[in-house]
Amino acid sequence: MTRMLLWVSALLFVPTSIAADMPLNLTRGVTEISNEVYDLHMLIFYICCVIGLLVFGAMFIAMYKHRKSKGAVAAKFHESVKVEVLWTLIPFLILIGMAIPATQTLIKMEDPSDSDLTILVTGSQWKWHYKYLDQDIEFYSVMSTTQDEISNKADKGEHYLLEVDKPLVIPTNKKVRFLMTSDDVIHSWWVPAFAVKKDANPGFINEAWTRVDKAGTYRGQCAELCGKDHGFMPVVVEAVPPEEFDSWVVAQLELNAQAAAQAAADLNKTLSMDELMSQGQSVYLANCAACHQENGKGIPGVFPSLIRSPVINGDIAKHIDIVVNGVSGTSMAAFGSQLTDTEIAAVVTYERNAWGNNKGDSAQAADVAGVEPAVVVEPEVQVAQAEAKPAEPLAPLTMESAMAEGEKVYLAKCSSCHLPTGTGVAGAFPSLIGSPVIKGPASGHINVVVKGVAGTGMMPFASQLSPREIAAVVTYERNAWGNNSGELVTEEQVQAQSGQ
Known part of the structure; x- marks a missing residue:
């Protein structure tokens, strides 16, 4: 505690450039945004320090000068309109002054437009998958710290728990857009030097971006408690000059071709x-x-x-x-x-x-x-790309096709909460077997899927699923697990109800 107080006291009286090197302070990072975040942090910190000094200074001075031992007598007065206005207006103006630079920085952090490169980052228990959407390159990045180090059978290396077999490689001086999602539970992709920390949620796409000006290796880790091996899910990013990145892309494509040839030979x-x-x-x-x-x-x-x-x-x-x-x-x-x-x-x-x-x-x-791979519903961004291309018209849904398509949608979007068996999780997510929603009118069921249910874990799926997918999954839920309503929900019903 004493050490912390000394550090805070020192920080109050040193220049910002020196404060950046203090071990307990926020670091500047290596991007324009990370520097803006640092400057914003120091600005708010010093404002809070000045407020603290004024408030506590006035309080201690008043306590000292008007103490009982000096014969001070407490004044008796009622509310003062001027004082009420002042101690309401002054904090309001201070908050506005703090909110303006904070909002400007947040807007910049959330603007991934005009990117030069897009990378899909998918969290899995417990590794990261990177897919370069502009090139035919994708790979898993797995922690490379040895089990002997973890179990204290060997000396721990310099980058203990922060090293991987395949780092993410990005070019310097280029705007790189990250699309974050997850295969299973919530993860969080965090690289402090970039001021990027974004949750990877199953069934959702979050966006972030960075532009690294300085080549180097930057390390981070999963910042969301994601299960047993949460602490063994590091992030390593190598920023290299654009020409070196282009060479890396060519080398990766050659490795992919060699791997395909080797797989065929095997x-x-x-x-x-x-x-x-x-x-x-x-x-x-x-x-x-x-x-x-x-x-x-x-x-x-x-x-x-x-x-x-x-x-x-x-x-x-x-x-x-x-x-x-x-x-x-x-x-x-x-x-x-x-x-x-x-x-x-x-x-x-x-x-x-x-x-x-x-x-x-x-x-x-x-x-x-010879094993057929399971049908995987692509992340939202890839679905959007596919929808941008001309597609052949699909045949109208029949009960058979709706049940088949609905099962795929359900397993991809709904089973993590309601379970593949539809039984839900008691006390958290309701069972779909014979539930009021299933037994009620189809219009109410569609409305729940399209708009969600406020104040619960049921989210709206109108922006994630097409009318056909919603029609299929509603049909599936109303007829699976012994529900057997016999109803076929159509795309037209969904479109009419969602206003599409």
Whole structure:
């Protein structure tokens, strides 16, 4: 406490340039916006300090000069209109004076227009996925700090918990627009040097931007409590000169082509059990051990054990499908886009033969390649891009097509709250099985989906889903899980109700 008071006292009497180097103060960062945020922070800080000095100074002077021991007698008076006006007007003017520069900075921070590069940032438990929408480049960025360092079996490195296998690369002196979303829970992408901290919410797209003037490596981390390994989700950004960035893009495209060729070649390879087990163990420790633990026992009540589990003892094709496509409504992510066919075959083989499972069977890359990937609803920005292109007219919805399309929309947009089974979460999200909304008029059901319900967790979906998607998901909810209303909701009903 004493140290904090000394630091604040010193900060009051030093120039801003010196205050920026103090360890407990906000840092300037490396972008124009981060410098504006710092200047705004110092301006508000000094205003608050002046107010504090005046108020407490006047209070202590009054207490000293008009103390009882000097014979002071308290004055007796009623309300003064002048005093009331003054102590209302002065704080109001101070707040207005503080709000003007703050608003100007906030408006700049929220203006991603005229960007030179757009990157889709997707949070997953517990890694970041980056997709360059202007180039055919995407990859996962995973923490590279070793387990030995984390478990104190080895000395901690310089960038402990703030290092990744593949950093995000951006060009300097270019405006880079970030689109933030999530595959599962709420994450938050935070790089202090950029003054960028934006939540990544499932089903939503948030925007942020930066323009880095100085080349270098900048580090951050997830700033939203997102689960068990929240502390192991770092962000590393490398800002490089534009010409170096162009070379990096070319190199990445070449690596993508080589990876595609290698994947095609792997389809004709047959690995031995020893090769599969060795590679599978490496893949498992890097991608699966965070949830299921190194010994495969999982975490009771949270992540299932893999030791003689129904999945392990079941059909190997189903096991592969779960690894490729994940399990909707659970924490089991889809690894089809994160791992190669060979890596998936290896980790499936490892899981079926490690920790005493000893199934004796194995998978090969060709087995994985034959698994159909699950249909994934693209993030809102990609949907918007697709809608901008001329599309062939779709056939009118039938009950069969509405149920099929509605299920996809439901699993992508609704199942995280109401669960894939429609049973909801008691006390948090209502069940959809036989609920008043489902049993009531279809118009009321449509209205809830289109406009949401104020004061609850039910958000409006009018801006996220097309009339056809809303019609399909409402039809699905009214006929799934034994509801069986027999009603087919049409696009025309949704359009009429939403004013489209």
